Amino acid sequence: MSTQNHRLNIWQRLHIDLPLLFGILALMGFGLFVIYSAGGEDLALMERQLVRMGLSLVIMFIVAQINPEVLRRWAFPIYLAGIVLLLGVHFFGEINKGAQRWLNLGFMEFQPSELIKLAFPITMAWYISKFPLPPKKRYLAGAGVLLLIPTLLIAKQPDLGTSILVAASGIFVLFLSGMSWAIVGTFIGGVLAMLPVLWFFLMHDYQRTRVLTLLDPEKDPLGAGYHIIQSKIAIGSGGMWGKGWLDGTQSQLEFLPERHTDFIFAVIGEEFGLIGSLLLLAIYLYVIGRGLVIASRAQTSFARLLAGSITLTFFVYIFVNIGMVSGLLPVVGVPLPLISYGGTSMLTLMTGFGILMSIHTHRRFIDR
Amino acid sequence: MHDHAAEASLFKRRALFTFACVVILLGILLTNLYHLQILSYTDYETRSNDNRIRVVPVAPSRGLIFDRHGKLLAENQPFFSLELIPEKVKDVPAVLAELSTLIPLSADEQEDFQKSLKYHRRFKPLTLKNRLSESEVALFSVNRHRFPGISVVAGLKRHYPYNGMMTHALGYVGRINDRDRAALQRNDLWKNYAATKDIGKQGIEKFYENLLHGQPGHLEEEVNNRGRTIRTLKSVPPVPGQDIYLTLDLKLQEKAVELLNGRRGSVVAIDPRDGGILAMVSSPTYDPNLFVHGISSKAYNELLNSRSRPLINRATQGQYAPASTVKPHLALLGLEEKTITAKTRVWDPGFWQIPGVERKYRDWKRWGHGWVDVNSALIGSCDTYFYELAYKTGVDKIANFMQPFGFGERTGIDIFEESAGIMPSKDWKRMRYNQPWYIGDTISVGIGQGYWTTTPIQLANAAAIMANKGKRFVPHLLKSIKDSTAKINSPVDEMAPIELKNPKNWEIINNAMRDTAHKKRFKDATYSAAMKTGTAQVISVAADAKYDADTIDEHLRDNALVIAYAPFENPKIVLAVVLENAGWGGANAGPVARALLDEYMLRDSWESIQ
Numbered sequence: 001m002s003t004q005n006h007r008l009n010i011w012q013r014l015h016i017d018l019p020l021l022f023g024i025l026a027l028m029g030f031g032l033f034v035i036y037s038a039g040g041e042d043l044a045l046m047e048r049q050l051v052r053m054g055l056s057l058v059i060m061f062i063v064a065q066i067n068p069e070v071l072r073r074w075a076f077p078i079y080l081a082g083i084v085l086l087l088g089v090h091f092f093g094e095i096n097k098g099a100q101r102w103l104n105l106g107f108m109e110f111q112p113s114e115l116i117k118l119a120f121p122i123t124m125a126w127y128i129s130k131f132p133l134p135p136k137k138r139y140l141a142g143a144g145v146l147l148l149i150p151t152l153l154i155a156k157q158p159d160l161g162t163s164i165l166v167a168a169s170g171i172f173v174l175f176l177s178g179m180s181w182a183i184v185g186t187f188i189g190g191v192l193a194m195l196p197v198l199w200f201f202l203m204h205d206y207q208r209t210r211v212l213t214l215l216d217p218e219k220d221p222l223g224a225g226y227h228i229i230q231s232k233i234a235i236g237s238g239g240m241w242g243k244g245w246l247d248g249t250q251s252q253l254e255f256l257p258e259r260h261t262d263f264i265f266a267v268i269g270e271e272f273g274l275i276g277s278l279l280l281l282a283i284y285l286y287v288i289g290r291g292l293v294i295a296s297r298a299q300t301s302f303a304r305l306l307a308g309s310i311t312l313t314f315f316v317y318i319f320v321n322i323g324m325v326s327g328l329l330p331v332v333g334v335p336l337p338l339i340s341y342g343g344t345s346m347l348t349l350m351t352g353f354g355i356l357m358s359i360h361t362h363r364r365f366i367d368r
Numbered sequence: 369m370h371d372h373a374a375e376a377s378l379f380k381r382r383a384l385f386t387f388a389c390v391v392i393l394l395g396i397l398l399t400n401l402y403h404l405q406i407l408s409y410t411d412y413e414t415r416s417n418d419n420r421i422r423v424v425p426v427a428p429s430r431g432l433i434f435d436r437h438g439k440l441l442a443e444n445q446p447f448f449s450l451e452l453i454p455e456k457v458k459d460v461p462a463v464l465a466e467l468s469t470l471i472p473l474s475a476d477e478q479e480d481f482q483k484s485l486k487y488h489r490r491f492k493p494l495t496l497k498n499r500l501s502e503s504e505v506a507l508f509s510v511n512r513h514r515f516p517g518i519s520v521v522a523g524l525k526r527h528y529p530y531n532g533m534m535t536h537a538l539g540y541v542g543r544i545n546d547r548d549r550a551a552l553q554r555n556d557l558w559k560n561y562a563a564t565k566d567i568g569k570q571g572i573e574k575f576y577e578n579l580l581h582g583q584p585g586h587l588e589e590e591v592n593n594r595g596r597t598i599r600t601l602k603s604v605p606p607v608p609g610q611d612i613y614l615t616l617d618l619k620l621q622e623k624a625v626e627l628l629n630g631r632r633g634s635v636v637a638i639d640p641r642d643g644g645i646l647a648m649v650s651s652p653t654y655d656p657n658l659f660v661h662g663i664s665s666k667a668y669n670e671l672l673n674s675r676s677r678p679l680i681n682r683a684t685q686g687q688y689a690p691a692s693t694v695k696p697h698l699a700l701l702g703l704e705e706k707t708i709t710a711k712t713r714v715w716d717p718g719f720w721q722i723p724g725v726e727r728k729y730r731d732w733k734r735w736g737h738g739w740v741d742v743n744s745a746l747i748g749s750c751d752t753y754f755y756e757l758a759y760k761t762g763v764d765k766i767a768n769f770m771q772p773f774g775f776g777e778r779t780g781i782d783i784f785e786e787s788a789g790i791m792p793s794k795d796w797k798r799m800r801y802n803q804p805w806y807i808g809d810t811i812s813v814g815i816g817q818g819y820w821t822t823t824p825i826q827l828a829n830a831a832a833i834m835a836n837k838g839k840r841f842v843p844h845l846l847k848s849i850k851d852s853t854a855k856i857n858s859p860v861d862e863m864a865p866i867e868l869k870n871p872k873n874w875e876i877i878n879n880a881m882r883d884t885a886h887k888k889r890f891k892d893a894t895y896s897a898a899m900k901t902g903t904a905q906v907i908s909v910a911a912d913a914k915y916d917a918d919t920i921d922e923h924l925r926d927n928a929l930v931i932a933y934a935p936f937e938n939p940k941i942v943l944a945v946v947l948e949n950a951g952w953g954g955a956n957a958g959p960v961a962r963a964l965l966d967e968y969m970l971r972d973s974w975e976s977i978q
Contacts, residue, residue: 175382237415285390296383
């Protein structure tokens with residue numbers, strides 16, 4: 001059978017997956033709605049966010065045109081370039097808010113960790129899918145090296161949020177590849193054993209404070225605990241139905257910090273209540289489900305692993321952000337995907353969705 | 369090499385597993401949200417409201433004070449101050465410099481202001497200058513477009529239009545200090561004063577603070593995280609303090625002040641029919657308005673250290689030997705105890721001796737009054753008659769008899785500044801000095817001297833009881849309280865009357881007082897009156913020395929006293945006048961009493977006023 005026999009509709013020709021696009025647009029629409037309120041009805045702010053959304057949709061569309069085979073071939077060189085750039089940041093980067101994340105390229109500032117976020121799962125999928133699955137133990141050492149280098153470089157910046165996301169994307173590839181449960185168990189045990197090391201040797205003071213604050217935010221209600229307390233008050237006072245759009249007192253009267261960026265979920269909780277939160281989680285679940293369906297239908301192991309990893313990383317964003325804003329997890333700089341105001345993460349995420357669409361629409365419809 | 373089908377199915381299993389994990393983790397998030405938004409909703413809602421709602425107390429306006437005829441004695445005057453909102457003024461020094469061309473602002477004032485600016489919230493108005501004059505307000509208003517962020521703000525301050533005329537009765541208000549706050553907290557009233565700046569410090573203002581103050585209102589304001597007011601959610605207006613009417617008669621008070629003319633002394637006038645105080649003067653006085661705006665320490669020290677003691681309320685705190693003004697009461701005692709009768713006659717050679725003792729107690733008249741009975745003894749104020757009377761009666765009987773007339777006890781007037789005076793007795797002397805009582809002490813008490821001291825209000829009150837033939841009231845200043853609609857008379861505090869064994873004795877004494885008045889001082893009066901004068905020694909004069917007012921230090925000269933009432937048949941006003949170191953009572957205090965009774969009795973519209 002050949003592809004010519006198969007009728008392609010207009011969306012497939014454009015390499016767009018309509019169900020996924022629908023979910024993405026729903027989230028973006030929801031986001032705009034909330035940012036209008038959280039940003040104090042600032043139209044200029046809305047305009048910038050709209051431009052970013054448009055731009056990232058275009059990027060997604062362009063990426064969707066690229067055959068996954070191309071990505072597979074270029075994955076490792078891009079990864080290496082990313083590592084070099086991370087080292088560049090380490091030695092020449094700009095310090096911003098106490099963290100060294102930015103590389104000044106002269107014409108623009110650039111966060112190499114965002115590039116790694118994309119390149120790393122591709123590399124991992126490329127590396128693992130070279131071997132028959134489930135992977136043999138001896139290949140895992142290489143995977144471990146691939147994973148540790150960027151994770152540690154980013155954690156050192158320090159950018160705990162991104163390093164968690166990067167590590168997670170690699171681990172997802174390994175897990176989905178069918179790594180034996182024994183290894184999974186060993187790994188989890190290892191991570192738990194590493195926690196004290198992490199606490200005493202690797203974490204910065206401010207990170208330790210964040211963890212302690214999570215356990216008892218009332219200890220320092222005007223200092224470290226302020227974010228979490230105000231955020232929980234916002235969410236809790238929203239109740240079942242919320243205070244109504246533009247009527248959230250915590251956000252409108254500026255008690256809530258970072259309300260249109262990392263803490264935007266608190267605005268949703270306050271203004272739309274449990275019902276609004278439930279609606280948002282439902283859309284997210286739908287997008288994740290669609291991503292996993294795309295992954296399952298992919299025809300190569302590389303595509304499956306990559307699609308699965310991208311989708312699950314998307315979930316990590318959601319879980320870490322909402323967990324942090326509602327007081328379950330320490331404060332880590334992870335935005336609420338496709339809702340929070342800000343461009344970098346949106347571009348990265350939409351590139352990922354572009355890859356998902358590419359994977360889904362470049363199938364060759366052949367029976368193996 | 370690759371088993372595609374196996375790899376695909378392995379992936380599907382793993383993908384399904386991870387999806388299940390995703391659902392479980394989202395479930396954990398939702399459980400947490402349910403906990404926050406449903407189970408703890410009330411708690412978080414309260415905390416959210418605590419964040420955003422600020423309750424701002426609003427001070428009630430203080431009740432006004434009127435005299436008995438509705439003349440305003442204490443009012444609330446608008447005063448204007450300049451306020452600046454820091455965030456609306458870019459260059460404060462430049463603006464202040466420009467402003468000072470219109471309204472005088474000294475370099476010190478400007479510097480002080482800029483200092484306090486540092487510790488002030490940017491959006492909260494800060495007072496730039498207090499007590500603007502009307503012309504300054506006008507000048508600023510015309511030019512206000514030049515000064516964005518600066519505005520004139522009106523407030524209310526207590527003002528006493530008659531200045532020092534009745535300071536000691538009215539008292540004054542002043543800034544609430546730590547002691548006031550502690551007292552309010554003790555009485556659980558502090559919450560009512562959240563927005564109040566001033567409180568009654570003395571006199572009526574202090575005694576009736578609870579009536580005058582009122583209930584505060586409040587505004588519920590929505591604020592943002594920096595405390596800026598966004599809007600007012602709710603407004604509960606304050607309940608103003610109650611207006612009160614005093615028993616004081618402004619014209620009589622005015623006349624008394626004029627008659628004292630700054631001399632040290634006191635006048636108390638009481639309406640014997642209900643105990644209402646018609647006039648209460650303590651002289652010299654001071655301007656209570658000084659205290660309202662915060663008196664300078666220099667001015668305060670001057671008042672405090674002045675030899676004439678203006679801060680003391682002589683009417684209620686000044687303790688004077690009553691001298692001959694209590695002879696009517698002593699005579700009444702003699703009649704009641706049958707120590708004397710109306711006809712008892714005594715020979716006065718100009719002195720009196722305790723039987724068997726050499727020492728002579730001199731009469732004020734060196735050559736003596738000759739034969740005197742009770743009537744002529746009162747008219748002539750014969751000391752010898754009363755030496756003998758006191759000697760025969762004994763001090764404890766005197767003290768017991770005088771107590772219901774209010775001697776030696778606070779009258780209970782409705783101001784806090786009051787002294788009890790001293791009604792001496794054997795027990796008293798033992799307690800006070802740990803000394804036995806000597807006969808000579810009794811002799812001095814017999815002419816209202818020695819240990820016996822009274823306040824002018826006590827004298828007036830005792831005179832009123834005499835004029836009333838035993839009917840007694842607690843002297844008071846509050847006449848009525850204005851409710852939202854009507855004036856409600858405050859209840860008159862009548863005490864059990866003094867019952868004599870022989871009520872005719874009242875007449876004998878009062879008749880003698882009438883005769884005293886009409887013999888000389890009220891000879892030409894068109895109304896009937898009664899009086900008794902007194903001259904109190906401030907120093908004791910040796911038995912044979914001659915008292916010469918001209919050669920003696922002013923502060924050691926005799927105090928002049930008088931009690932008087934009118935009309936005789938149906939008394940409407942009773943007076944006590946004390947002039948410190950003025951000399952003879954009859955000659956110095958007498959004219960004051962006459963002029964005051966004239967003022968009160970001879971008013972054209974006397975009936976219409978009543």
